[in-house]
Amino acid sequence: MTDLASLRTQHCQPRKGKDAGLSADDVRNTLAALPGWTADANGTQITKEFRFADYFRTMAFVNAVASIAHREDHHPDLEVHYDRCVVRYSTHDVGGLSLNDLICAAKVEDLRVPD
């Protein structure tokens, strides 16, 4: 299941090899429920930029994302700037996108950093 409500409740599992990859349709359908997340042209990663008032708030977000990564054993690439953070998920073990990426993106969407 790749709707947002379902993704929120799921947890990452070890997924390896091409068979664990998502179809272009799965990626397209799920991204419709993840506002601001975009896939690259060949569907191997999803990205979103999050903006904040200052560095302190950006780092609060970064640490919350790191906590999700630790809990789920699934790790995004993070680009950290003064007032924004670019989050990029892909699954190295499948060479593209897996359900783990969508699960983590849904969990990041649920984070709230106070203004």
Ligand SMILES: C[C@H](O)[C@H](O)[C@H]1CNC2=NC(N)=NC(=O)C2=N1
């Ligand atoms: C054994 C462990 O579950 C794997 O090495 C995990 C760790 N975190 C990971 N993170 C990401 N982004 N992709 C992976 O394939 C991946 N694999």
